[in-house]
Amino acid sequence: MKNFKVRKGNFIKSNNSTTNMMYNILIVLVPFVIFATYKNGIYPAIKGYGNLYFVFKPLIFVTISSLVGLLVEYLYYLIKKDKKSIYFLFSQSYAIIPGVFLSLIIPINTPLWLIILGSTIASLSKMLMGGFGKNKLNPALVGALFITIIFSSLTGGYLNPYEVDTISSATPLANMTASGYVITYDNLVKPYGTLLNFFFGNIPGAVGETSSLLCLVAFAYLTYKKLIKWRIPLSYVGTITIISLIICLTKDIGLWFILFNILSGGLLFGAVFMATDPVTSPLSHRGQIIGGIILGTITMVIRYLTPLPEGVLISILIFNIITIVINYLTTKLNNKKIIQNIILILIIILSMLSSTIIENNITNKNLDDTYKIISKIKEKNITTYEVSGRGYAGNGSIKLKIIFTDDNITSIDIIKSNETYTEKIYSNDYLNKIIANQNNLDNLDTISGCTYTSKYLKEIIKKTEEDYYK
Amino acid sequence: MNKPIHIDSSKLSNNIEKYIKPEVVYIPLENKNGITYKHLVKEGDYIYKGQVIAVNEKINFPIHSSVSGYAVCGSKHIISNGKKIKCVIIENDFKEKYEKKKLVNKEIASYTKDDFIESLRINGITGLGGSDYPTFLKYDSDNIKYLLINAVECEPFICCDKAVIYNYADSILETIDNILEIMKIPKAIIVTKDTNTSSIDSFNKYIGTYPNIQMCLVEDAYPNGWERLVVKNALGIEYNKYPIEKGIVVSNVSTIYAIYEMLKYNRPLTERVITITGPGIKKKTNVKVKIGALASEIIMNLDGYKDIQNPLFIAGGPMMGNSMPTDDVIITKDLNCILVIEDHFEKNLPCIKCGKCIEVCPVDIAPVLIMNNHDNHDNLKNLNPNKCIECGLCSYICPSKIEVREFVRIAKEKVKEE
Numbered sequence: 001m002k003n004f005k006v007r008k009g010n011f012i013k014s015n016n017s018t019t020n021m022m023y024n025i026l027i028v029l030v031p032f033v034i035f036a037t038y039k040n041g042i043y044p045a046i047k048g049y050g051n052l053y054f055v056f057k058p059l060i061f062v063t064i065s066s067l068v069g070l071l072v073e074y075l076y077y078l079i080k081k082d083k084k085s086i087y088f089l090f091s092q093s094y095a096i097i098p099g100v101f102l103s104l105i106i107p108i109n110t111p112l113w114l115i116i117l118g119s120t121i122a123s124l125s126k127m128l129m130g131g132f133g134k135n136k137l138n139p140a141l142v143g144a145l146f147i148t149i150i151f152s153s154l155t156g157g158y159l160n161p162y163e164v165d166t167i168s169s170a171t172p173l174a175n176m177t178a179s180g181y182v183i184t185y186d187n188l189v190k191p192y193g194t195l196l197n198f199f200f201g202n203i204p205g206a207v208g209e210t211s212s213l214l215c216l217v218a219f220a221y222l223t224y225k226k227l228i229k230w231r232i233p234l235s236y237v238g239t240i241t242i243i244s245l246i247i248c249l250t251k252d253i254g255l256w257f258i259l260f261n262i263l264s265g266g267l268l269f270g271a272v273f274m275a276t277d278p279v280t281s282p283l284s285h286r287g288q289i290i291g292g293i294i295l296g297t298i299t300m301v302i303r304y305l306t307p308l309p310e311g312v313l314i315s316i317l318i319f320n321i322i323t324i325v326i327n328y329l330t331t332k333l334n335n336k337k338i339i340q341n342i343i344l345i346l347i348i349i350l351s352m353l354s355s356t357i358i359e360n361n362i363t364n365k366n367l368d369d370t371y372k373i374i375s376k377i378k379e380k381n382i383t384t385y386e387v388s389g390r391g392y393a394g395n396g397s398i399k400l401k402i403i404f405t406d407d408n409i410t411s412i413d414i415i416k417s418n419e420t421y422t423e424k425i426y427s428n429d430y431l432n433k434i435i436a437n438q439n440n441l442d443n444l445d446t447i448s449g450c451t452y453t454s455k456y457l458k459e460i461i462k463k464t465e466e467d468y469y470k
Numbered sequence: 471m472n473k474p475i476h477i478d479s480s481k482l483s484n485n486i487e488k489y490i491k492p493e494v495v496y497i498p499l500e501n502k503n504g505i506t507y508k509h510l511v512k513e514g515d516y517i518y519k520g521q522v523i524a525v526n527e528k529i530n531f532p533i534h535s536s537v538s539g540y541a542v543c544g545s546k547h548i549i550s551n552g553k554k555i556k557c558v559i560i561e562n563d564f565k566e567k568y569e570k571k572k573l574v575n576k577e578i579a580s581y582t583k584d585d586f587i588e589s590l591r592i593n594g595i596t597g598l599g600g601s602d603y604p605t606f607l608k609y610d611s612d613n614i615k616y617l618l619i620n621a622v623e624c625e626p627f628i629c630c631d632k633a634v635i636y637n638y639a640d641s642i643l644e645t646i647d648n649i650l651e652i653m654k655i656p657k658a659i660i661v662t663k664d665t666n667t668s669s670i671d672s673f674n675k676y677i678g679t680y681p682n683i684q685m686c687l688v689e690d691a692y693p694n695g696w697e698r699l700v701v702k703n704a705l706g707i708e709y710n711k712y713p714i715e716k717g718i719v720v721s722n723v724s725t726i727y728a729i730y731e732m733l734k735y736n737r738p739l740t741e742r743v744i745t746i747t748g749p750g751i752k753k754k755t756n757v758k759v760k761i762g763a764l765a766s767e768i769i770m771n772l773d774g775y776k777d778i779q780n781p782l783f784i785a786g787g788p789m790m791g792n793s794m795p796t797d798d799v800i801i802t803k804d805l806n807c808i809l810v811i812e813d814h815f816e817k818n819l820p821c822i823k824c825g826k827c828i829e830v831c832p833v834d835i836a837p838v839l840i841m842n843n844h845d846n847h848d849n850l851k852n853l854n855p856n857k858c859i860e861c862g863l864c865s866y867i868c869p870s871k872i873e874v875r876e877f878v879r880i881a882k883e884k885v886k887e888e
Binding site for chain 1: 477479552626766780781782784789790795798814816820821823824836838862867868876
């Protein structure tokens with residue numbers, strides 16, 4: 001007879017390991033840091049902008065942010081009189097991971113003290129919710145929320161030195177919000193080149209999240225290795241596509257709009273790395289798909305119905321909270337497939353509803369809001385107006401000088417125009433055509449190839465006439 | 471339903487060793503499912519081989535002695551579920567003396583259906599795949615349309631069925647054909663793994679002469695040998711509780727071989743083939759043993775143990791088996807494997823809610839949710855832990871090495887108590 005130790009459980013285990021999963025994801029982030037270094041440091045340096053500091057900035061961000069995370073967790077355990085070794089923090093609490101993610105999703109000009117603060121908040125949020133595995137919110141996003149929303153005025157913006165000089169506007173989504181949601185290719189994509197720039201990541205945005213190409217490669221790798229819940233990014237991006245498509249079809253916008261929505265605002269980075277964080281995302285397959293749909297809907301709602309430009313960060317945090325509900329529902333309704341299907345259908349209907357609300361929001365902007373009389377000078381029978389109004393490129397993009405002589409328009413001058421096709425107005429002699437048809441503007445055709453600009457021009461003239469005859 | 475999972479394991483040769491001379495045999499008076507037997511012999515009685523020594527009174531199902539000799543004072547011993555059970559103990563006199571035959575050998579052709587079922591009962595044939603369910607109850611049904619032979623043996627390490635097939639494929643096929651004839655079943659399907667080339671070859675040698683017997687190959691993945699999946703893979707049929715609802719009987723291939731010996735020699739089931747393997751065993755092999763022998767005695771006669779760190783002694787396979795405190799474990803009819811393996815126990819990490827256990831669960835329950843709600847009774851009921859077949863895939867797949875199945879087991883008990 002021989003005695004043996006007794007153990008409950010099964011006796012062979014798969015090669016899956018949580019530690020491997022976590023550090024594999026970190027390794028996948030290395031190309032992102034390299035890209036961030038190239039985009040924010042090396043490329044501007046080649047073009048003669050920035051300095052050596054900018055080349056190392058992304059690396060400094062990652063290092064500081066992750067070290068702060070490590071320190072905070074170490075101190076947290078120390079204060080709780082439950083001292084843990086550094087090895088424990090690396091191998092069982094994964095203390096550096098929130099910091100690394102955080103450093104990649106904040107603006108490049110964030111001051112270092114703000115990163116330290118953000119990383120502290122990120123790690124604290126994780127520890128206060130019970131530590132690794134128990135946190136309900138993605139710690140990196142909590143930290144980023146503090147930096148980019150609450151301290152947004154202190155971050156110093158998303159543009160690196162090269163972009164500051166070459167691209168005057170901010171990130172694509174901030175630009176869209178600032179220009180009053182005019183959904184045109186010229187307004188949204190042109191300032192940044194083509195959609196290819198969006199794809200390769202050559203657009204203003206957070207430190208390491210702009211390259212959609214890298215995100216797609218990472219997604220393929222992580223899915224192949226079974227390291228992430230791949231259903232979430234798929235249903236997330238799918239929902240964005242469907243909502244954008246509905247907007248495209250109903251409002252006669254080109255299909256480029258779908259790509260614009262997917263490729264901007266760090267959406268793919270969020271979808272692949274943030275929304276799939278195992279701890280804070282739904283457990284079941286069905287829950288993951290439903291979660292992705294909700295996530296996509298919230299992102300679009302935030303982008304187009306609220307003044308906040310970047311919707312990904314907040315929507316994933318909301319999604320983290322909804323995950324609790326989704327998991328709870330799975331608990332309650334396990335195998336009652338009918339009820340789950342009803343919920344699924346409800347969600348689809350909701351997302352369609354919200355997409356219609358969004359498109360109304362986009363196009364029902366009244367021109368009255370933007371028409372402005374800058375000056376009106378009356379001398380005998382001559383009245384000189386200086387007005388500005390909405391153009392194709394946004395609010396106040398057209399500024400005109402209009403002269404009335406004896407109750408008739410005798411001269412129109414374009415003082416300023418942000419329009420792309422201003423020269424077409426001249427080449428078509430459109431201003432003189434307006435003068436000729438001033439009493440019958442409705443019958444004057446617009447110029448094909450610059451429909452909107454000519455249309456907006458007529459609107460401004462009409463408003464000025466109304467004012468004159470008042 | 472989730473896809474089964476392939477698990478690598480070492481393969482043994484198809485050779486079957488014999489160790490059929492145990493010094494003492496132990497007949498436990500309760501089986502692993504908790505069904506009790508009433509003993510019919512007392513201390514000091516001389517017991518013949520094949521004599522009924524205990525009976526399950528509810529269904530009048532006997533257990534036989536596997537040796538001849540005197541019964542000695544009973545004590546408690548461990549069986550495959552880890553419980554200590556009172557036993558009838560017989561000291562082997564190695565004479566293999568049979569009681570005077572009451573039944574003469576009967577021609578197989580003269581068996582009627584009732585004879586056959588009665589014979590299954592009095593010879594104590596049970597499912598040798600591990601269920602320990604009396605076989606006569608399974609066959610006691612009219613209108614059986616299919617006889618499925620489960621030769622999948624999907625749990626890693628276990629290969630006794632494979633060895634039985636390799637050595638006795640012709641007898642097995644003959645028996646299947648006899649059963650079809652006696653029971654008036656139109657068709658039999660042998661289900662086996664597609665990687666099990668030796669079994670496929672063995673069957674293919676003889677199967678041509680039996681037009682009613684077919685083969686069906688399934689992927690080498692766990693838990694494809696689960697009855698429900700065998701039926702689903704072979705026939706595409708799903709059933710509610712038992713396959714007999716749809717006119718299907720599933721028998722393990724080793725059970726069929728036991729039926730062969732029963733039909734041929736009219737003798738009760740007293741021996742079985744068991745796999746003894748694992749890194750902690752010197753001579754890994756399949757071995758034919760007496761029911762009631764002690765595992766320790768068999769292993770000592772097979773060159774004993776190898777020195778490994780933290781050895782665990784497991785009755786059953788690595789997925790569903792139980793870890794035993796000692797190697798004095800009684801070989802019962804349901805025990806198909808003894809495994810001595812290193813304790814791979816790793817300190818478990820916090821659950822990261824990756825959902826992998828939900829992904830692999832063959833019965834579509836959510837082990838992680840059951841684990842997280844283990845103290846919330848209402849939630850537990852909604853999560854259906856009672857559906858769990860304890861296959862252990864959730865514990866196998868868990869990246870944090872949490873013994874998820876144990877939580878589900880406890881929940882199962884809790885829900886059952888109501």
